[in-house]
Amino acid sequence: MDDKLIIGGHEFNSRFILGSGKYSLNLIEAAVKYAGAEIITLAVRRANTKEQENILDFIPKRITLLPNTSGARTAEEAVRIARLARELGCGDFVKIEIMRDSKYLLPDNQETIKATEILAKEGFVVMPYMYPDLNCARDLVNAGAAAVMPLASPIGSNKGLATKDFIQILIDEIDLPIIVDAGIGRPSQACEAMEMGAAAIMANTALATAGDLPMMAEAFRKAIEAGRKAYLSGLGRVLTRGASASDPLTGFLRD
Amino acid sequence: MENQFFVDSEYLSPEALEKKHRLETDPSSRKDPMEYLPGMEKIESDVCKNVMGHMNSYDYSKYTAKDVRTALEHETCSIEDLKALLSPAAEPFLEEMAERARLETSRHFGNTVYIFTPLYIANYCENYCVYCGFNCYNHINRMKLNMEQIESEMKIIAESGMEEILILTGESRAQSDVEYIGEACKLARKYFRMVGLEIYPVNTDEYRYLHECGADYVTVFQETYDIEKYETLHLMGHKRVWPYRFDAQERALMGGMRGVAFSALLGLSDFRKDALASALHVYYLQRKYPYAEMSLSCPRLRPIINNDKINPLDVHERQLCQILCAYRIFLPFVGITVSSRESAEFRNGIVKIAATKVSAGVSTGIGDHETKYSGKESGGEQGDEQFEINDSRSLDKMYKDIANEGLQPVLNDYLYV
Numbered sequence: 200m201d202d203k204l205i206i207g208g209h210e211f212n213s214r215f216i217l218g219s220g221k222y223s224l225n226l227i228e229a230a231v232k233y234a235g236a237e238i239i240t241l242a243v244r245r246a247n248t249k250e251q252e253n254i255l256d257f258i259p260k261r262i263t264l265l266p267n268t269s270g271a272r273t274a275e276e277a278v279r280i281a282r283l284a285r286e287l288g289c290g291d292f293v294k295i296e297i298m299r300d301s302k303y304l305l306p307d308n309q310e311t312i313k314a315t316e317i318l319a320k321e322g323f324v325v326m327p328y329m330y331p332d333l334n335c336a337r338d339l340v341n342a343g344a345a346a347v348m349p350l351a352s353p354i355g356s357n358k359g360l361a362t363k364d365f366i367q368i369l370i371d372e373i374d375l376p377i378i379v380d381a382g383i384g385r386p387s388q389a390c391e392a393m394e395m396g397a398a399a400i401m402a403n404t405a406l407a408t409a410g411d412l413p414m415m416a417e418a419f420r421k422a423i424e425a426g427r428k429a430y431l432s433g434l435g436r437v438l439t440r441g442a443s444a445s446d447p448l449t450g451f452l453r454d
Numbered sequence: 455m456e457n458q459f460f461v462d463s464e465y466l467s468p469e470a471l472e473k474k475h476r477l478e479t480d481p482s483s484r485k486d487p488m489e490y491l492p493g494m495e496k497i498e499s500d501v502c503k504n505v506m507g508h509m510n511s512y513d514y515s516k517y518t519a520k521d522v523r524t525a526l527e528h529e530t531c532s533i534e535d536l537k538a539l540l541s542p543a544a545e546p547f548l549e550e551m552a553e554r555a556r557l558e559t560s561r562h563f564g565n566t567v568y569i570f571t572p573l574y575i576a577n578y579c580e581n582y583c584v585y586c587g588f589n590c591y592n593h594i595n596r597m598k599l600n601m602e603q604i605e606s607e608m609k610i611i612a613e614s615g616m617e618e619i620l621i622l623t624g625e626s627r628a629q630s631d632v633e634y635i636g637e638a639c640k641l642a643r644k645y646f647r648m649v650g651l652e653i654y655p656v657n658t659d660e661y662r663y664l665h666e667c668g669a670d671y672v673t674v675f676q677e678t679y680d681i682e683k684y685e686t687l688h689l690m691g692h693k694r695v696w697p698y699r700f701d702a703q704e705r706a707l708m709g710g711m712r713g714v715a716f717s718a719l720l721g722l723s724d725f726r727k728d729a730l731a732s733a734l735h736v737y738y739l740q741r742k743y744p745y746a747e748m749s750l751s752c753p754r755l756r757p758i759i760n761n762d763k764i765n766p767l768d769v770h771e772r773q774l775c776q777i778l779c780a781y782r783i784f785l786p787f788v789g790i791t792v793s794s795r796e797s798a799e800f801r802n803g804i805v806k807i808a809a810t811k812v813s814a815g816v817s818t819g820i821g822d823h824e825t826k827y828s829g830k831e832s833g834g835e836q837g838d839e840q841f842e843i844n845d846s847r848s849l850d851k852m853y854k855d856i857a858n859e860g861l862q863p864v865l866n867d868y869l870y871v
């Protein structure tokens with residue numbers, strides 16, 4: 200079955216995206232090899248190094264780089280970081296992350312909409328990280344976003360789908376890929392989000408803090424595939440809106 | 455037991471000695487530490503009131519093992535929990551605290567450890583702080599690097615691979631004014647990705663100027679939050695003004711700096727109260743400036759030139775570790791820096807639990823990086839050190855040691871925007 204993930208006209212087979220939080224070279228290797236990642240996030244500020252071990256050198260060339268704007272506190276700063284990423288040769292994809300909070304690292308939706316509008320006009324494939332709010336998601340669509348990336352729970356918390364109901368609303372109402380980002384701590388949670396109809400999962404901490412990296416990477420790949428298949432096979436049509444009465448309520452109707 | 459801080463230098467004139475002795479023995483000869491000097495900016499803030507309220511009423515002897523257990527069971531550590539974790543009752547729980555701290559550190563920082571180095575560009579000082587090697591009555595080689603010398607030092611450091619630098623001066627506006635420090639920041643921007651400052655506290659507009667010159671982080675140590683004790687240790691100079699120093703981080707943030715760092719100098723006063731106040735200083739300022747990045751240090755007293763007896767008294771490594779674990783559990787998102795005041799063994803251990811940043815290739819002297827990095831005598835003059843360091847590992851060695859611990863050394867994770 201042909202089931203591609205399409206973001207801004209680009210096609211991907213994998214629905215696992217590696218986040219940038221806790222980077223290590225082993226993590227990148229495991230994500231590509233065992234989780235099948237085709238997109239890897241890269242914090243521009245972390246690539247801003249002369250270090251012998253620059254992460255950029257360790258990401259295989261066939262992988263699509265998704266530079267993020269972490270460190271930005273305003274739309275203006277995010278725009279500057281995105282342009283810098285382009286200059287560094289990171290391509291046209293950009294994940295917008297704007298935080299005005301250093302404690303929980305929650306995204307600032309308003310500033311994110313502003314930055315999305317500017318960068319989409321400049322030809323970037325814009326993937327905004329956001330707090331799952333339907334109005335904001337609609338504004339992001341209008342601003343030219345290529346996907347919408349709602350958070351499942353606070354970043355790094357491994358708490359899973361704390362915002363489940365609101366993500367479901369985005370999946371139901373928004374005609375762009377909804378990629379669940381932040382907070383996914385277990386393969387079962389990734390699977391659940393995929394069953395709901397999420398287009399892809401972004402994770403980092405869950406893998407980075409696993410005992411056996413390659414094994415956990417593989418577990419995520421399988422969970423995401425399972426969830427996707429369940430969604431495509433029509434899960435959710437089976438009695439999700441309440442139980443069926445054995446005697447139909449409308450059984451008295453005669454003509 | 456107390457530290458014996460007073461040392462008379464034979465180089466002081468009879469008049470200077472007399473003034474020094476008067477300051478040391480007659481409290482009425484000293485200025486009011488709460489009174490601002492001309493030119494010092496006063497800002498409106500309730501942070502100080504909140505911090506001091508908690509510190510002054512903190513009776514750590516009333517906490518029990520039960521309070522500590524409860525604190526460790528809570529998912530979010532409250533101020534009351536922090537007080538329990540800093541109390542003597544928590545000492546038997548050090549291993550549990552370390553486990554919890556490690557979990558929080560890995561959740562927020564993964565396995566990364568940042569590396570930086572300090573660069574002292576001048577050691578002139580107008581203050582008489584009795585425990586400090588730079589104090590104006592201590593007879594040491596004084597020196598201030600010119601721009602050419604600063605650039606030469608920066609080149610040597612940059613060639614070692616370092617990407618983050620912390621520029622320090624003694625506290626003398628006359629010798630090292632804000633423009634001088636600003637020029638040093640502009641040079642540093644050429645050689646380093648990240649430039650921090652640890653200088654005398656300045657006004658908001660001056661912090662703004664220094665930010666425009668390229669600095670983005672400001673470290674100010676309060677030394678001790680106990681005002682009565684502070685008054686007996688900082689006998690003369692602008693540093694004596696306690697509240698102006700307390701508000702320095704807030705002025706730095708108002709001036710546009712991305713981040714600020716805090717600390718008490720452990721061993722000067724009651725360390726449990728000082729640790730509580732340091733953590734709450736961060737906590738309340740973070741609530742007011744949620745976008746700011748914050749970090750804590752944990753220096754303990756060290757010997758200085760002309761007084762090798764100075765030590766951190768009752769703050770042993772176990773207590774230091776307890777404080778750092780409590781900081782981490784209460785403030786999971788803040789950076790924790792452990793400097794070369796501590797031994798290699800302690801630093802190797804603590805980066806696995808709570809610390810996220812260490813210094814390497816350290817000199818606390820002036821203009822001696824060539825000698826220290828290459829072993830060559832530079833022939834040029836050098837200024838004496840602020841304190842004796844305890845871990846002299848080079849960047850290369852530190853990088854390898856961190857990697858060997860299964861952690862990931864990081865030289866830069868920062869962008870000036």
